[in-house]
Amino acid sequence: xxxxxxxxxxxxxxxxxxxxxxxxxxxxxxxxxxxxxxxxxxxxxxxxxxxxxxxxxxxxxxxxxxxxxxxxxxxxxxxxxxxxxxxxxxxxxxxxxxxxxxxxxxxxxxxxxxxxxxxxxxxxxxxxxxxxxxxxxxxxxxxxxxxxxxxxxxxxxxxxxxxxxxxxxxxxxxxxxxxxxxxxxxxxxxxxxxxxxxxxxxxxxxxxxxxxxxxxxxxxxxxxxxxxxxxxxxxxxxxxxxxxxxxxxxxxxxxxxxxxxxxxxxxxxxxxxxxxxxxxxxxxxxxxxxxxxxxxxxxxxxxxxxxxxxxxxxxxxxxxx
Amino acid sequence: xxxxxxxxxxxxxxxxxxxxxxxxxxxxxxxxxxxxxxxxxxxxxxxxxxxxxxxxxxxxxxxxxxxxxxxxxxxxxxxxxxxxxxxxxxxxxxxxxxxxxxxxxxxxxxxxxxxxxxxxxxxxxxxxxxxxxxxxxxxxxxxxxxxxxxxxxxxxxxxxxxxxxxxxxxxxxxxxxxxxxxxxxxxxxxxxxxxxxxxxxxxxxxxxxxxxxxxxxxxxxxxxxxxxxxxxxxxxxxxxxxxxxxxxxxxxxxxxxxxxxxxxxxxxxxxxxxxxxxxxxxxxxxxxxxxxxxxxxxxxxxxxxxxxxxxxxxxxxxxxxxxxxxxxxxxxxxxxxxxxxxxxxxxxxxxxxxxxxxxxxxxxxxxxxxxxxxxxxxxxxxxxxxxxxxxxxxxxxxxxxxxxxxxxxxxxxxxxxxxxxxxxxxxxxxxxxxxxxxxxxxxxxxxxxxxxxxxxxxxxxxxxxxxxxxxxxxxxxxxxxxxxxxxxxxxxxxxxxxxxxxxxxxxxxxxxxxxxxxxxxxxxxxxxxxxxxxxxxxxxxxxxxxxxxxxxxxxxxxxxxxxxxxxxxxxxxxxxxxxxxxxxxxxxxxxxxxxxxxxxxxxxxxxxxxxxxxxxxxxxxxxxxxxxxxxxxxxxxxxxxxxxxxxxxxxxxxxxxxxxxxxxxxxx
Numbered sequence: 001x002x003x004x005x006x007x008x009x010x011x012x013x014x015x016x017x018x019x020x021x022x023x024x025x026x027x028x029x030x031x032x033x034x035x036x037x038x039x040x041x042x043x044x045x046x047x048x049x050x051x052x053x054x055x056x057x058x059x060x061x062x063x064x065x066x067x068x069x070x071x072x073x074x075x076x077x078x079x080x081x082x083x084x085x086x087x088x089x090x091x092x093x094x095x096x097x098x099x100x101x102x103x104x105x106x107x108x109x110x111x112x113x114x115x116x117x118x119x120x121x122x123x124x125x126x127x128x129x130x131x132x133x134x135x136x137x138x139x140x141x142x143x144x145x146x147x148x149x150x151x152x153x154x155x156x157x158x159x160x161x162x163x164x165x166x167x168x169x170x171x172x173x174x175x176x177x178x179x180x181x182x183x184x185x186x187x188x189x190x191x192x193x194x195x196x197x198x199x200x201x202x203x204x205x206x207x208x209x210x211x212x213x214x215x216x217x218x219x220x221x222x223x224x225x226x227x228x229x230x231x232x233x234x235x236x237x238x239x240x241x242x243x244x245x246x247x248x249x250x251x252x253x254x255x256x257x258x259x260x261x262x263x264x265x266x267x268x269x270x271x272x273x274x275x276x277x278x279x280x281x282x283x284x285x286x287x288x289x290x291x292x293x294x295x296x297x298x299x300x301x302x303x304x305x306x307x308x309x310x311x312x313x314x315x316x317x318x319x320x321x
Numbered sequence: 322x323x324x325x326x327x328x329x330x331x332x333x334x335x336x337x338x339x340x341x342x343x344x345x346x347x348x349x350x351x352x353x354x355x356x357x358x359x360x361x362x363x364x365x366x367x368x369x370x371x372x373x374x375x376x377x378x379x380x381x382x383x384x385x386x387x388x389x390x391x392x393x394x395x396x397x398x399x400x401x402x403x404x405x406x407x408x409x410x411x412x413x414x415x416x417x418x419x420x421x422x423x424x425x426x427x428x429x430x431x432x433x434x435x436x437x438x439x440x441x442x443x444x445x446x447x448x449x450x451x452x453x454x455x456x457x458x459x460x461x462x463x464x465x466x467x468x469x470x471x472x473x474x475x476x477x478x479x480x481x482x483x484x485x486x487x488x489x490x491x492x493x494x495x496x497x498x499x500x501x502x503x504x505x506x507x508x509x510x511x512x513x514x515x516x517x518x519x520x521x522x523x524x525x526x527x528x529x530x531x532x533x534x535x536x537x538x539x540x541x542x543x544x545x546x547x548x549x550x551x552x553x554x555x556x557x558x559x560x561x562x563x564x565x566x567x568x569x570x571x572x573x574x575x576x577x578x579x580x581x582x583x584x585x586x587x588x589x590x591x592x593x594x595x596x597x598x599x600x601x602x603x604x605x606x607x608x609x610x611x612x613x614x615x616x617x618x619x620x621x622x623x624x625x626x627x628x629x630x631x632x633x634x635x636x637x638x639x640x641x642x643x644x645x646x647x648x649x650x651x652x653x654x655x656x657x658x659x660x661x662x663x664x665x666x667x668x669x670x671x672x673x674x675x676x677x678x679x680x681x682x683x684x685x686x687x688x689x690x691x692x693x694x695x696x697x698x699x700x701x702x703x704x705x706x707x708x709x710x711x712x713x714x715x716x717x718x719x720x721x722x723x724x725x726x727x728x729x730x731x732x733x734x735x736x737x738x739x740x741x742x743x744x745x746x747x748x749x750x751x752x753x754x755x756x757x758x759x760x761x762x763x764x765x766x767x768x769x770x771x772x773x774x775x776x777x778x779x780x781x782x783x784x785x786x787x788x789x790x791x792x793x794x795x796x797x798x799x800x801x802x803x804x805x806x807x808x809x810x811x812x813x814x815x816x817x818x819x820x821x822x823x824x825x826x827x828x829x830x831x832x833x834x835x836x837x838x839x840x841x842x843x844x845x846x847x848x849x850x851x852x853x854x855x856x857x858x859x860x861x862x863x864x865x866x867x868x869x870x871x872x873x874x875x876x877x878x879x880x881x882x883x884x885x886x887x888x889x890x891x892x893x894x895x896x897x898x899x900x901x902x903x904x905x906x907x908x909x910x911x912x913x914x915x916x917x918x919x920x921x922x923x924x925x926x927x928x929x930x931x932x933x934x935x936x937x938x939x940x941x942x943x944x945x946x947x948x949x950x951x952x953x954x955x956x957x958x959x960x961x962x963x964x965x966x967x968x969x970x971x972x973x974x975x976x977x978x979x980x981x982x983x984x985x986x987x988x989x
Contacts, residue, residue: 207969207970234966234969234970237936237966237970238970243930243932249710249713249714249724249725249928250710250713250928250929250930251710253713266764267765267962267966268725268759268762268763268764268765268766268962269725269928271725272713272717272724272725272726272727275726275727290764290765293764
């Protein structure tokens with residue numbers, strides 16, 4: 001019984017988009033059952049979304065403790081027990097802070113090989129791809145031992161639907177030993193609904209945004225796009241945006257699929273933090289702005305004119321399905 | 322009377338022996354502390370002749386102190402007057418112990434001449450003290466520590482001087498001064514005092530009592546002062562002269578090279594006060610809290626927690642508090658400098674831009690940066706404690722040898738359309754243009770490099786670049802404290818340079834210039850290094866560049882880069898260049914040349930967030946806007962970025978250009 005599984009972090013807002021990439025990466029062509037593990041979540045509610053991507057068994061993992069949801073040690077122990085119970089030979093999760101924490105614990109409990117922050121995995125032949133030297137080289141590693149446990153870098157694998165029919169099951173971990181750690185509070189940075197590092201689309205406002213209120217315009221566009229909202233250092237320095245939104249050398253390093261830079265000059269310190277974006281679109285009224293030399297597409301124009309039009313078009317499309 | 326003199330003699334001898342004994346013990350402890358500390362990076366006193374000359378200019382000439390006119394004058398008055406009083410006080414002590422011995426009688430003319438000068442100089446001390454008090458009570462500059470210590474010292478010196486004059490006034494009375502040595506012939510101020518107080522009208526007995534009282538106050542104050550000095554900020558009276566004598570003779574200085582492969586090394590950098598070198602300890606002793614460094618410090622003036630004088634004082638307090646453990650050689654027990662509750666915090670260390678204004682202005686040549694930079698080194702290498710945003714920069718430097726993480730194989734791409742040869746293809750080139758990271762990867766910097774290359778071509782210079790073989794020079798990593806990473810890059814560069822042995826190296830970036838010129842010799846790479854401004858000026862002088870007839874820019878200000886100016890003394894060259902290529906003389910910013918204000922990017926600050934206080938580049942932009950300049954020239958890619966950002970924040974249209982760009986525009 002060589003089954004595989006993915007760890008799904010589902011919060012109040014449902015399953016994060018990036019998890020479907022994880023599921024896609026974990027899929028394989030032959031043998032065994034494809035599990036998805038949810039910790040203390042409503043497994044049946046997640047079923048429809050998960051089976052679209054090929055999950056065959058959705059398992060809600062719980063334990064006897066009332067505060068199971070805030071006990072990482074107990075969660076890890078329950079997950080490790082489930083991995084054993086269902087004969088999982090490969091477990092993949094998202095390389096989010098929580099995912100990296102839980103998977104490391106599970107690997108330690110099972111004395112299993114662990115690779116974090118993979119660019120891709122092949123649970124079939126037990127290999128993973130990792131980035132080295134800031135992405136200049138990639139290494140393919142073969143893991144020995146069973147089960148192999150990996151976390152996937154957010155957005156590194158494109159989600160591809162592969163409909164299946166899933167059943168829902170629950171796994172009750174008998175222990176109530178909560179361990180010594182309790183998550184008292186999770187403070188969300190005010191960067192918006194989406195964590196910048198995980199966002200597959202980012203729209204950023206530079207100094208030209210002129211005022212913090214004007215970010216509302218970008219937030220509206222971001223909502224239509226499913227994007228995160230960022231800021232350049234100049235905008236943060238000018239007090240238009242909090243540091244948690246800063247993309248760049250001394251802020252967040254991001255590599256989304258699409259990066260829309262509005263009113264960003266393209267100073268090196270900003271570019272250093274987003275240069276690995278797959279497609280860069282620049283909107284700037286200064287045709288000589290250095291950002292145009294770095295972008296895939298450039299729109300010469302006032303962001304205050306261009307962005308609302310873009311938002312409008314995106315909304316219209318969405319309405320039309 | 323006879324019995325009083327006998328008792329006085331005994332009391333005086335006891336007091337002198339006691340005071341000198343305590344002074345000796347306390348001073349010996351301080352010297353022992355210098356011997357016990359474990360840092361091994363102190364200077365080796367060489368070129369004694371030059372050092373003696375420094376004593377004449379800086380100590381007797383007071384050249385450093387006088388850079389602040391009125392406080393300097395006040396200091397000189399106190400300094401010379403206080404010294405002048407001492408021989409006479411010594412004579413009085415001798416006379417107290419041996420009433421029959423009158424030194425003055427041995428050479429009355431000589432002693433009289435001395436007394437004439439001392440009498441006048443002593444009076445001038447009072448003027449100096451008056452100004453010192455006025456500064457502390459009325460002007461009250463924020464940088465001046467204004468504690469009890471300072472006021473007590475002013476009071477003590479005042480007592481010594483006033484009693485000096487009073488004693489001399491009494492000595493003019495034959496009943497007290499005797500009939501041998503004629504005091505009246507030599508004293509002017511004291512004589513005026515004698516006349517003012519009408520001492521002659523006193524009865525001999527009353528005169529004797531007041532004289533003896535004054536005498537005891539004078540001697541006991543001096544002896545008390547002697548005992549007080551080693552524990553007070555006036556320790557500088559003992560430590561300043563040796564510290565000046567031992568100062569680095571060459572102004573450009575390399576950072577301390579840490580031997581990372583040393584067998585048995587337990588710690589790197591400055592983690593505890595016991596890691597100081599003996600010269601570092603002397604630096605702490607020499608500080609008198611004049612506050613000039615704090616006044617010049619860009620971090621202190623923009624509301625950061627760093628003040629160079631506070632770091633020195635805090636380290637000194639820490640050293641003295643932990644002196645028992647150090648003297649007892651129980652170094653394990655010495656607590657780290659940066660610890661819970663310590664005034665020296667991470668924010669203090671990381672606020673420094675290494676602009677070196679503190680060292681430049683320090684009247685007693687304290688090497689503040691040795692302490693700050695070595696502390697950073699310890700924090701990074703031993704504690705892995707540094708601003709988190711530096712992590713990416715370190716990683717990028719490690720992987721791609723540039724702070725931004727661009728592929729190192731694209732380092733030469735800026736020159737793609739300019740037909741610039743690589744040194745590997747043209748090893749016989751007259752000049753190696755070492756471009757640096759900003760000049761290679763930053764769009765703004767690339768334009769400067771392209772201008773530089775065009776200028777070289779116009780002048781027909783046979784030059785080449787390293788291209789992909791170039792590495793980061795190591796400045797950022799080294800000044801942030803990552804000595805390991807810095808040495809790695811420096812060694813790689815040094816190996817490449819030694820392989821080609823270029824005849825001359827040109828740099829546009831002052832950070833590259835400083836490191837290549839002053840620090841690479843530590844790693845066995847000694848080459849002639851010139852900065853772009855020096856080299857271009859030479860090209861003009863040789864007539865190899867011709868000015869274009871186009872209109873020259875007007876009202877151009879020059880912003881001094883710390884690593885060109887203060888670190889390497891190049892102030893005049895860029896200004897001379899501007900005079901050639903611009904219309905009219907360059908505009909001087911309010912703070913310029915040796916007092917130039919840092920842009921805020923040095924010491925790796927370019928790659929850190931500036932969250933505390935006003936941003937330094939905003940402070941500098943105030944200068945630019947106040948000067949009325951239409952354009953600012955600089956000679957450093959980091960300065961240019963900081964100034965441009967600062968000006969953009971103000972919505973200012975003042976342009977910022979590198980001198981190489983201006984030369985490119987001005988020549989045909």
